[in-house]
Amino acid sequence: DIQMTQSxxxxxxxxxxxxxxxxxxxxxxxxxxxxxxxxxxxVPERLIYSASILQNGVPSRFSGTGFGTEFTLTISxxxxxxxxxxxxxxxxxxxxxxxxxTKLEIK
Amino acid sequence: xxxxxxSGAEVKKPxxxxxxxxxxxxxxxxxxxxxxxxQAPGQGLEWMGVINPSSRIRTxxxxxxxxxxxxRDTATTIVYLELNSLTSxxxxxxxxxxxxxxxxxxxxxxxxxxS
Numbered sequence: 001d002i003q004m005t006q007s008x009x010x011x012x013x014x015x016x017x018x019x020x021x022x023x024x025x026x027x028x029x030x031x032x033x034x035x036x037x038x039x040x041x042x043v044p045e046r047l048i049y050s051a052s053i054l055q056n057g058v059p060s061r062f063s064g065t066g067f068g069t070e071f072t073l074t075i076s077x078x079x080x081x082x083x084x085x086x087x088x089x090x091x092x093x094x095x096x097x098x099x100x101x102t103k104l105e106i107k
Numbered sequence: 108x109x110x111x112x113x114s115g116a117e118v119k120k121p122x123x124x125x126x127x128x129x130x131x132x133x134x135x136x137x138x139x140x141x142x143x144x145x146q147a148p149g150q151g152l153e154w155m156g157v158i159n160p161s162s163r164i165r166t167x168x169x170x171x172x173x174x175x176x177x178x179r180d181t182a183t184t185i186v187y188l189e190l191n192s193l194t195s196x197x198x199x200x201x202x203x204x205x206x207x208x209x210x211x212x213x214x215x216x217x218x219x220x221x222s
Contacts, residue, residue, distance in 0.1 A: 001169075032207070034208045034209065036152075036209070038152075043202065043212045043213075043214060043215055044152065044202075044209075044212060045212075046208065046209060046210050049208040049210070050208070055210070087151065087152055089152075089154075089208075089209065091207035091208055091209075094157070094166045095154050095166075095168040095169070096142070096154040096157075096207070097154060098151055098152040098153070098154065099151075100151050101151045101152075
């Protein structure tokens with residue numbers, strides 16, 4: 001199975017900060033990575049797919065980069081509504097696997 | 108627009124089985140795989156399995172092999188998840204999601220396993 005190692009597991013940042021979350025795959029997944037935001041009690045929402053393509057309707061302050069085994073989600077200017085838990089997902093092969101999540105708190 | 112609607116919450120006793128439905132609408136159903144993901148209380152997301160609605164070929168996570176089944180109704184756009192031999196560790200919210208990149212999710216179904 002492909003392991004997805006996500007970091008950090010938790011973080012706190014201020015409004016307008018630049019935030020970076022990283023996912024590392026245990027083997028090459030090329031571009032088959034997605035990022036999700038989940039707020040408490042809600043359904044996960046996709047932000048990014050194919051490593052760098054912004055989902056329709058997602059604010060442009062979110063961006064994704066990476067290929068192969070190293071991937072990054074960046075929020076260029078953190079907004080109050082960006083709190084929640086962020087997950088990466090590799091869908092290169094079965095079983096699909098999620099990162100452990102990054103809980104983002106707004107200071 | 109594409110939508111997945113799941114069945115309601117379930118409460119089961121240990122050892123029982125549960126079947127959850129996921130009804131697709133707003134898109135060409137055979138063209139998109141349907142995945143199942145679960146989330147235990149306070150925990151992360153866990154992929155369980157997938158079905159190709161066109162071929163009915165299914166793939167499951169090794170962890171659930173032998174006690175999980177994902178099927179589709181022949182006459183409708185409904186996909187089912189059945190999980191057998193339930194234990195308290197199966198208490199979770201279960202989601203269906205469309206395609207590998209999971210662009211559309213159902214609203215979630217809470218399954219509580221308790222004696």
